Amino acid sequence: MTVSVFASFYPKPESQDAFLALMAGMVRDTRDEPGCLRYDLFSGVGEDGGYHLFEIYADAEALDAHRAAAYFKAYRAAAPDLLAEPIGVLVLEPVDAQS
Numbered sequence: 001m002t003v004s005v006f007a008s009f010y011p012k013p014e015s016q017d018a019f020l021a022l023m024a025g026m027v028r029d030t031r032d033e034p035g036c037l038r039y040d041l042f043s044g045v046g047e048d049g050g051y052h053l054f055e056i057y058a059d060a061e062a063l064d065a066h067r068a069a070a071y072f073k074a075y076r077a078a079a080p081d082l083l084a085e086p087i088g089v090l091v092l093e094p095v096d097a098q099s
Helices: 013-031 060-068 070-082
Strands: 003-009 036-043 051-057 088-092
Touching: 003 060, 013 036, 013 051, 013 070, 051 060, 060 070
Parallel strands: none
Antiparallel strands: 003 051, 003 088, 036 051
8 A cells, every 4th residue: 555745844934045955855866765755845935934854665664764864864963954834744545546
């Protein structure tokens, strides 16, 4: 069964460029993972919209492999210094989702 992740980020104003550079590397590297079906970064509309990741993995093992990758660990170590608040993460299983 696929596993979806929604993650929300609110970078500090002075860290916008560094945050987007960090995320560009994450998007590139994660999309190359064999179990990654979708990894898209969105910008929230309006003031304080933040950034939001929509991720889909083939299964829980693919998500575990993603989280074990060296670049994921490096990103998780670097991100808190760039953010105004902790990353909001939801891990979800589909109930009624279009494929």
